Amino acid sequence: MSQKRAATAEQVARLAGVSRSAVSRAFTEGASISPATRAKVSRAARKLGYRPNLFARSLKTRRSNIVGLAVTALDNQFYPGFVQRMSEVASTAGYRLLLFITHGIEGPDPLLEELLKYRLDALILASSSVSSKLAEECRDAGVPVVMFNNVDPDSNITTVTSADALGARTIARFLMAAGHRRFGYISGMDADSSSYVRGTVFTDTLIGAGLPAPARAAGNFSFDGACEATRTLLRQPDAPDAIFCINDQMAFAALQVARHEFALQPGTDLSIVGFDSAPIGAWPSFGLTSYSQPTERLVARIVELVSLSLAQQLPRDVHEVIPGELMVRSSARLPATGLLELADGQRVWRDPG
Amino acid sequence: MSQKRAATAEQVARLAGVSRSAVSRAFTEGASISPATRAKVSRAARKLGYRPNLFARSLKTRRSNIVGLAVTALDNQFYPGFVQRMSEVASTAGYRLLLFITHGIEGPDPLLEELLKYRLDALILASSSVSSKLAEECRDAGVPVVMFNNVDPDSNITTVTSADALGARTIARFLMAAGHRRFGYISGMDADSSSYVRGTVFTDTLIGAGLPAPARAAGNFSFDGACEATRTLLRQPDAPDAIFCINDQMAFAALQVARHEFALQPGTDLSIVGFDSAPIGAWPSFGLTSYSQPTERLVARIVELVSLSLAQQLPRDVHEVIPGELMVRSSARLPATGLLELADGQRVWRDPG
DNA sequence: TTGAAAGCGCTAACAA
DNA sequence: TTGTTAGCGCTTTCAA
Numbered sequence: 001m002s003q004k005r006a007a008t009a010e011q012v013a014r015l016a017g018v019s020r021s022a023v024s025r026a027f028t029e030g031a032s033i034s035p036a037t038r039a040k041v042s043r044a045a046r047k048l049g050y051r052p053n054l055f056a057r058s059l060k061t062r063r064s065n066i067v068g069l070a071v072t073a074l075d076n077q078f079y080p081g082f083v084q085r086m087s088e089v090a091s092t093a094g095y096r097l098l099l100f101i102t103h104g105i106e107g108p109d110p111l112l113e114e115l116l117k118y119r120l121d122a123l124i125l126a127s128s129s130v131s132s133k134l135a136e137e138c139r140d141a142g143v144p145v146v147m148f149n150n151v152d153p154d155s156n157i158t159t160v161t162s163a164d165a166l167g168a169r170t171i172a173r174f175l176m177a178a179g180h181r182r183f184g185y186i187s188g189m190d191a192d193s194s195s196y197v198r199g200t201v202f203t204d205t206l207i208g209a210g211l212p213a214p215a216r217a218a219g220n221f222s223f224d225g226a227c228e229a230t231r232t233l234l235r236q237p238d239a240p241d242a243i244f245c246i247n248d249q250m251a252f253a254a255l256q257v258a259r260h261e262f263a264l265q266p267g268t269d270l271s272i273v274g275f276d277s278a279p280i281g282a283w284p285s286f287g288l289t290s291y292s293q294p295t296e297r298l299v300a301r302i303v304e305l306v307s308l309s310l311a312q313q314l315p316r317d318v319h320e321v322i323p324g325e326l327m328v329r330s331s332a333r334l335p336a337t338g339l340l341e342l343a344d345g346q347r348v349w350r351d352p353g
Numbered sequence: 354m355s356q357k358r359a360a361t362a363e364q365v366a367r368l369a370g371v372s373r374s375a376v377s378r379a380f381t382e383g384a385s386i387s388p389a390t391r392a393k394v395s396r397a398a399r400k401l402g403y404r405p406n407l408f409a410r411s412l413k414t415r416r417s418n419i420v421g422l423a424v425t426a427l428d429n430q431f432y433p434g435f436v437q438r439m440s441e442v443a444s445t446a447g448y449r450l451l452l453f454i455t456h457g458i459e460g461p462d463p464l465l466e467e468l469l470k471y472r473l474d475a476l477i478l479a480s481s482s483v484s485s486k487l488a489e490e491c492r493d494a495g496v497p498v499v500m501f502n503n504v505d506p507d508s509n510i511t512t513v514t515s516a517d518a519l520g521a522r523t524i525a526r527f528l529m530a531a532g533h534r535r536f537g538y539i540s541g542m543d544a545d546s547s548s549y550v551r552g553t554v555f556t557d558t559l560i561g562a563g564l565p566a567p568a569r570a571a572g573n574f575s576f577d578g579a580c581e582a583t584r585t586l587l588r589q590p591d592a593p594d595a596i597f598c599i600n601d602q603m604a605f606a607a608l609q610v611a612r613h614e615f616a617l618q619p620g621t622d623l624s625i626v627g628f629d630s631a632p633i634g635a636w637p638s639f640g641l642t643s644y645s646q647p648t649e650r651l652v653a654r655i656v657e658l659v660s661l662s663l664a665q666q667l668p669r670d671v672h673e674v675i676p677g678e679l680m681v682r683s684s685a686r687l688p689a690t691g692l693l694e695l696a697d698g699q700r701v702w703r704d705p706g
Numbered sequence: 707t708t709g710a711a712a713g714c715g716c717t718a719a720c721a722a
Numbered sequence: 723t724t725g726t727t728a729g730c731g732c733t734t735t736c737a738a
Contacts, residue, residue, distance in 0.1 A: 004495050005415075006472070008715055019725045024717055034723060049494060051469045055408040055417060056715035059730040062358075064408060066451070074433035075632065084427040087454040091464055096471070097452045098419070101440040111444055116404045118449070119359070141402060142357050252636070260637040279428065283605070284613040285638040361731055372709045377733055387707060409731035412714040 007048035016044035027052050058119060067306065068120040070100040070112065072127045076221070076249045077278035078293065082126065085299045093303055095121065102127045116141055122306040125150065128192040132157050144309030146302050149194040156317050158309070160302050163323040164197040167291035168244070170326050171273050172205035173351050175242045177335030180271060183214035184233040184240030186250050188221045195221075198246050198275060215240055219250040226250030230257040234264070241270040242332070248276035248290055255286055255331060271332035277324065287330030294324050326350070360401035369397035380405050411472060420659065421473045423453040423465065425480045429574070429602045430631035431646065435479065438652045446656055448474065455480045469494055475659040478503065481545040485510050497662030499655050502547040509670050511662070513655050516676040517550040520644035521597070523679050524626050525558035526704050528595045530688030533624060536567035537586040537593030539603050541574045548574075551599050551628060568593055572603040579603035583610040587617070594623040595685070601629035601643055608639055608684060624685035630677065640683030647677050679703070 009023040016023070018037060025031035026041035044050075058064040067090055071079055087097055098118060102109050112134055115123065122144040125135055132152035139145045139157065147159045175183065185202055188195030203213055217233050219226035226245065230253060233240055243258075245251035251274030258264040258272065266272045267287070274281065277292035301320055308314040325348040328339060338352040362376040369376070371390055378384035379394035397403075411417040420443055424432055440450055451471060455462050465487055468476065475497040478488055485505035492498045492510065500512045528536065538555055541548030556566055568589065570582035579598065583606060586593055596611075598604035604627030611617040611625065619625045620640070627634065630645035654673055661667040681692060681700040691705040 004493070006469075006494055009717095010715075020715090021717080021725060022723090025724090028717085032723060037723080049490075051494075053412075053472055053715055054470045055411050055472055056730090057717070058408050059406075059412065059715080059732090060717040062730080069452075074427075074437040080427035080433040083452075084454055087452055091454075096467070099422075099436075099440055099450045099452045101437055114449070116359075117407045119406055119408055137402070140357070141359050141404075256637045280633075284609045362733095363731075373732080374709060374734080375707090378708090381733080385707060390707080406731055409714090410733070412716090412731080413733040415714080 006053070007045075007050040009050070009052070012041060012044045012048055012050045015048065016040045024052075062119070064119050064121055065095055066098050066118065066120055067095045068100060068115055068118065068123045069097045070102055070115075070123070070125050070127045070130055072102050072129060074101065075223075076247065077252070077280055078248060078276040079126075081279055081295055082299065085295050086124070086302075089299050089303045093307065100127075102129050116143070119143075121310060122146070124148065124302060124306065128189075128194070144306055144314070146305050146309075148298070148302060149192075151193050151319065158305055158314065158318045160298060160305065160320045160322065161194065162293040162298065163321050164194045165201045166321075166323055167275055167326070168198040168201035169205045170349070170351055171244050171275070171291055172202050172209075173353065174326055174335060174338070174349050175244070175271060175273065175332070176206070176209060176211070177338060178242075178271060178333040179335075180242035180333070181211065182238060182240045183211070183242050183244070184217065185214045185244040186217055186219040186226055186229045186233070186246060186254060188219065188246045188250070192221075195246050198244075202244050214244070219245070219253070221247065221250065223249060223253045226253035227257050230254040231261065234258065234262050243270065243272050245272065245274045248274040248278040248281055248288060250274070251281075251288055251290065251331075252286060255288065266331040267333060273326075273332050277327045281327075282329065289327065289329045289332040291326050292324035294322060297322050359406070360398075360403040362403070362405070365394060365397045365401055365403045368401065369393040377405075415472070417472050417474055418448055419451050419471065419473055420448045421453060421468055421471065421476045422450045423455055423468075423476070423478050423480045423483055425455055425482060427454065428576075429600065430605070430633055431601060431629040432479075434632055434648050435652065438648050439477070439655075442652050442656045446660065453480075455482050469496070474663060475499070477501065477655060477659065481542075481547070497659055497667070499658050499662075501651070501655060502545075504546050504672065511658055511667065511671045513651060513658065513673045513675065514547065515646040515651065516674050517547050518554045519674075519676055520628055520679070521551040521554035522558045523702070523704055524597055524628070524644055525555050525562075526706065527679055527688060527691070527702050528597070528624060528626065528685070529559070529562060529564070530691060531595075531624060531686040532688075533595035533686070534564065535591060535593045536564070536595050536597070537570065538567050538597040539570055539572040539579055539582045539586070539599060539607060541572065541599045541603070545574075548599050551597075555597050567597070572598070572606070574600065574603065576602060576606045579606035580610050583607040584614065587611065587615050596623065596625050598625065598627045601627040601631040601634055601641060603627070604634075604641055604643065604684075605639060608641065619684040620686060626679075626685050630680045634680075635682065642680065642682045642685040644679050645677035647675060650675050 009020050013020045013023045025033040026038045126148040132155035135145045135157045149161050151159045187199045190196045217229035219229040274288050274290035277290040281288035328347040328349050338349045362373050366373045366376045378386040379391045479501035485508035488498045488510045502514050504512045540552045543549045570585045572579035572582040627641050627643035630643040634641035678701040681702050691702045
């Protein structure tokens, strides 16, 4: 029974008493075919349980309707929502997602070597471990590529990024406005462009305001790494009372270490701010103040750019930056001004300066 | 430039001065080809950036090396880890994952209608919104199907499930052993077989021990629904002091409502137990005691069954049940006996009875 | 070990 | 509107 091979257009054609092309047309949107023929074909197809073989079709049409999506670890709380949204939007646009979960470590991932073997319609690279070299190779092989949160100044791959610089600057100003003077930050990995920009701009903004550079500890994007980084920061003689974590995942770690190991109350004794605004940050246990990466807009724009590429209508050198908002919750002290309540009841901070 | 079409075996053959078959053989494991020819082909292939077109290959070999994976929402903390592990194991076994994120609501999902159009090597259905009818249709079309945590007694689809009954019974006994007498539980949706079994067995175990049936509130698998359910439970005149949540996602909700809205300290004032042992349950903010779904074993077994099916070596009526452990953390009171420390330092409870 | 040739299931240009 | 025909890029007998 499981031996049975799927029905082919040929078989349907024979049963319906028409040609193979008629069958093809019956399953093609807007093809010229008479209602009568279509009905005959439909009946035969239903009887045989026929479905067009999309891989065979792609051979001819050069469209697989499959888009590759490469992401790093799904254990970063930001990504599950991103992938889910991507799946929704992509499928609305008629695409399926072929999932590649990369190691997250540097160097060539054997998985990614496989990428080109599938004639994917496009490639969405949301993994910092993917080199722009690989991306260029794909693009030059004719596969449209969009990279997310990964810009390489030496490359002209199409990119969509969150407003890393604006976000980091906003956070620095927010913390200064709340009266903080002793800063620390937990970095990811400098090879990751978003992480690098966030850290650098945060530092520069403080220095630019005449403050000393923040203490830096490397969390390397991992929860455990961030726990250790937080300990390092808080054990210092003149420990910071304001900590910026380059992403929410590490902010969750910092929040908990501060609370449970140092008996510090975030939002009162010290301020912790993240970057992502991952959904669980809104849970009462965290109340994490965080600069948002607006998943919906990001995904919408990424898919839009993919569509444009597919239609050969994308100019070169598109580097889109999507701004977020500083979502104000309870993990950081509040400045006297700049607070705003949005229509949906969420609070944000916008630099009044 | 992005117009360029990918190189074909034909072009490689011409450049290398060999036949198309030689090229094919150069890229086929264990084909009979001389080292000299292979070298010539490799050189030409590298020069042209040639990669075999896997879709074209699949037409002939009837193997796409693509497995479909359908899951419901990724916002349930259990699933990201499951999908990630699945991706790792599948890719080790040479498969890519085509991702289908289903609505989670009943009724035919248009996405799933597409399933059969891709000649997937197999289908892994980890979504309770997928009917076993659809699963049977796929299987009868020759696509091996494995369903996860979704058993339909009227169907003989291959299934892998967590030990829902054993887990629920263990939790009931654990709570009784800790001295609880007033129970409540938060259900998912009865259409979901795992949810139904967990709730029913929990209830039956208590009744079987001569205790009154637990109060039940429907959380419908959503965080907000579980918050509301918890409020309902805790507002009762004789509120339960032991709450079993059918999954961790809802337990996180219960934990936070108890703590922040009712000023109850989980583990002391009341006990909350979940089911999944999702990674963040181990975070200090939660310390959620929970019966584990052992992701690694589950995934390993699922992929194993898929492989057996592919090799036509799978008997009918395989219904595998994979036991977990009751991971003891701080959200529930401890019984006097039955506690065990595992080699990795984690604590579990096993029924001493 | 190699090449020629047939064909996997489909679409699309062309002719009728 | 319909059928015929020629491929899409690959693998795989079959002979050489």
